[in-house]
Amino acid sequence: MLYLIGLGLSEKDLSLKAFELLNNIKNIYVDTYTNYFDFDLLWLEKALNKKVIPLSREDIEKIPTFLEIAKSEDVALLVSGDPLVATTHTDILLRAMKNGVQTKIFHASSIYSAIAETGLHIYRFGKTASIPYPEENYFPRSFYDVVIENKERNLHTMLLLDVKREKNLFMNPKEAIDILIKIDEDRKIKEIIIISRISHDTQRILYGDIYELAKFDNEFYGLPPHTLVVPADLHFAEEEYLLSLAEIYKNSKNK
Numbered sequence: 001m002l003y004l005i006g007l008g009l010s011e012k013d014l015s016l017k018a019f020e021l022l023n024n025i026k027n028i029y030v031d032t033y034t035n036y037f038d039f040d041l042l043w044l045e046k047a048l049n050k051k052v053i054p055l056s057r058e059d060i061e062k063i064p065t066f067l068e069i070a071k072s073e074d075v076a077l078l079v080s081g082d083p084l085v086a087t088t089h090t091d092i093l094l095r096a097m098k099n100g101v102q103t104k105i106f107h108a109s110s111i112y113s114a115i116a117e118t119g120l121h122i123y124r125f126g127k128t129a130s131i132p133y134p135e136e137n138y139f140p141r142s143f144y145d146v147v148i149e150n151k152e153r154n155l156h157t158m159l160l161l162d163v164k165r166e167k168n169l170f171m172n173p174k175e176a177i178d179i180l181i182k183i184d185e186d187r188k189i190k191e192i193i194i195i196s197r198i199s200h201d202t203q204r205i206l207y208g209d210i211y212e213l214a215k216f217d218n219e220f221y222g223l224p225p226h227t228l229v230v231p232a233d234l235h236f237a238e239e240e241y242l243l244s245l246a247e248i249y250k251n252s253k254n255k
């Protein structure tokens, strides 16, 4: 059996049900490449008194040893957030099923629901997009089209930031804002919200004019993970909540 288990957004967000199951499983792996992984799994290794083996993208996509083991033994694959949200793990489940391995999913807290901490109503979000790192001769912009389509429908856009664990690159809001400003020649994006390290002690929510927020450097925004939101017109209840909890960076001259 392959158990796909969500770790949630921070240390100890793992469900009690999952923890109890892990006590009885010998083969425990953790996907370290789909998110910035700063929470210490030592507590889990100590609590379970067994090793948790980290897996890279290559281990998971190209050499699925854990799937071979899962044919005859129980295997747990731990994933940050919810295992089926904004990741490629449905592919693993399909491969398991094709190999005759039974699967079970343990859900957990996710950026997709935690984003509501901004006060924005979850049902007013349109399609989500990711901002990738530009590459030599390739400057992707499809995420910008998503922002504009959502804006036209008066929907918020959640923008996930690129994670390239192999190169130790985790996109900072400053880099994301610079990319957005470069693409947004007609200046259609006026305001953004930045949500950093949700569910961590250092959680932070910033709201303001994109050009004001562009003035800060990487250090100001701190460690990943971060998510950006390009808000639609705010409902008064959304605005009241957001203004009451966010750090505000507005400049009346930008109006």
Ligand SMILES: C[S@@+](CC[C@H](N)C(=O)[O-])C[C@H]1O[C@@H](n2cnc3c(N)ncnc32)[C@H](O)[C@@H]1O
Residues within 6 Å of the ligand: 009, 034, 035, 036, 080, 081, 082, 083, 084, 085, 086, 087, 109, 110, 111, 112, 159, 160, 161, 162, 163, 195, 196, 197, 198, 199, 200, 225, 226, 227, 228
């Ligand atoms: C590929 S997604 C993985 C999402 C994860 N499976 C989940 O359910 O939350 C990774 C991206 O989600 C966002 N993210 C994940 N955890 C976050 C957190 N605690 N605070 C802010 N953004 C987060 C970041 O944009 C990060 O680059």
